[in-house]
Amino acid sequence: MDSLEDLRAGKLAGAQRLKLACGLTEFPREIFQLADTLEVLDLSGNRLSSLPDELPRLQRLRILFCSDNDFTELPEVLGRCPQLEMVGFKANRIATVSGGALPAQLRWFILTDNRIDTLPDEIGRCPRLQKLMLAGNRLRTLPAGLADCRRLELLRISANHLETLPDWLLTMPRLGWLAFGGNPFCTGLEDAALAHDPIATLDWADLQAGEQLGEGASGVIQRALLRGEPPQAVAVKRFKGAVTSDGLPHSEMAACVHAGAHPNLVPALGKLADGADGAGGLVMGLIPPAFRNLAGPPSMASCTRDVYAEGTRFTPQQALSIAGGVASVATHLHARGLMHGDLYGHNILHDGEGRVLLGDFGAASFYRREDAALAAALERIELRAFGCLLEELAERCDPTPALRAGLGALVSACLNERPSSRPSFAAVEHLLADCARQLPA
CATH class of the missing domain: 1.10.510.10 (Transferase(Phosphotransferase) domain 1)
Incomplete structure (x- = not known):
């Protein structure tokens, strides 16, 4: 993490990367001192709602993160940044995305957890687009222009308001990673899986929690003992109950439960009802340490x-x-x-x-x-x-x-x-x- 004080004192001269998270409400003009070198700018975790019209002065800027800020629209100035190829505006309040705001060199576009109900058809003018993250918005349709993004490989459209998948999406030549859970056309299947699949429903009181084993976007995994005769060592995933880059924890839990038994799956032993924090969980077999x-x-x-x-x-x-x-x-x-x-x-x-x-x-x-x-x-x-x-x-x-x-x-x-x-x-x-x-x- 860099400091605003060091930036203002000229101590970051020549920097290629800059990360500032210090409650900013305005774009620090001192960043333009790095116009000839700056390639990666991370302003996530501030209170920004706009970017300056002079942003293209950062002529080498390739990557820009502005997640967890107060933007309500995607800044138009992004479309005038000649080298910008990775843009992240996760968890803002963005409702408007205009065609003019899309950089021509865009490869990786993150708009997860916003309020977007429409994307512009001009997205099809981004021929290099490979990765598009749109989970947790209000989309009812996808723009037909997206079909022209023939290099698109990964698409996240979970937790939106989609009633169906467009036919053209299913024929995109390089699409390999697709997530669409939590939309109206499949939530009924998720609910049915959680309600009717033959897996035990356990209580948090049935578990004795141990050390944390890991943490991902959707939850925390920890070792635990499942009480019984004899007690069984297990892993417990406690879901965070928020939109992730992939979708909703509810969808993930339903999929884990419905996946069933297979030698190449970690077995799901039981589902946990919502805890005091409102988030549910899943009890799984403990993975052997050799893996x-x-x-x-x-x-x-x-x-x-x-x-x-x-x-x-x-x-x-x-x-x-x-x-x-x-x-x-x-x-x-x-x-x-x-x-x-x-x-x-x-x-x-x-x-x-x-x-x-x-x-x-x-x-x-x-x-x-x-x-x-x-x-x-x-x-x-x-x-x-x-x-x-x-x-x-x-x-x-x-x-x-x-x-x-x-x-x-x-x-x-x-x-x-x-x-x-x-x-x-x-x-x-x-x-x-x-x-x-x-x-x-």
Whole structure:
């Protein structure tokens, strides 16, 4: 965190990054002293409601965060910033987004948790757009112009007022990560899952809380003992009860409950009623300590692709086992009318021997399996995400020439920019099994 005092004293001269969170109500003019060098500006957590018309003077500015402020409209001046490619205005009070406010170089656009009911058709004039975060707004439709954003890979439209998904969305050539839970056309399915799925309803009094294991956007996970004979060590996720970048905790809980049992899922043992803070929770099996994340989440540079630790390598057997486990659990979920929505290495745990567990259902979405065309289209979208994962695994192992050719063909099929031409997850399972049989014993 930088200080306004250091900025004013000239101590930050030449800085490429600047982060100020000190109750600002006006844009500090001293920031223009960094016009020749500043690339990343983070003004989140202040009380700003406007930006100066001179903002394009920051000629190298690529990334701008203004989350948790008091903006009621997206500033028009953003559209005149020549290098701006990542814009974040999460958790403001934005109701108006005009076409003129959209930077031409936009790649990553975050408008989560605002009051937007309409997006401009001019968004289609952002050909580089890859990642669009719109959860927690008031959208009733999506602009037809968005169909022209043919590089769009990740879309979050959960917790809006959408009555359906537009047909053109299901045919976008590179879309692989889609979340739409918490909209009117699927909330009934979520409610039914929580009301009728065969999972125990537990009370917070049934648990003896232990240390915190982790924290994510939607909740806090801690170790606990489930009282009984004998007591059982478990993990408890206490939901925060707020809109996240992916959607609503209610949708996540419903998906975890409805996912059912599978060897590559962390078992849900019970759902917890709302506590004193109004947030519910979920009791899950405790993950063995040998498991660790397959990858790290995307960086600002990689945008939609995961970041792997330097030197990460897999044997062909490990890579095929990981890919086969993920394909198997994806087949299982889609058979139950669930789209995971966040099929990424950073949401996959592995034990180093090829065994995997798929986690984080924060972006999961329900759909009606009886709508065969919709079900097939959503599965093919998720196949694109799987293709990215398979490509990352293949790049990090040393397969035989025959296996390399087989994996390359499968990656190409999953990444086909004509979604209807992609295979199903069940077909992918069989193809991976054929690849595994080619490995030496």
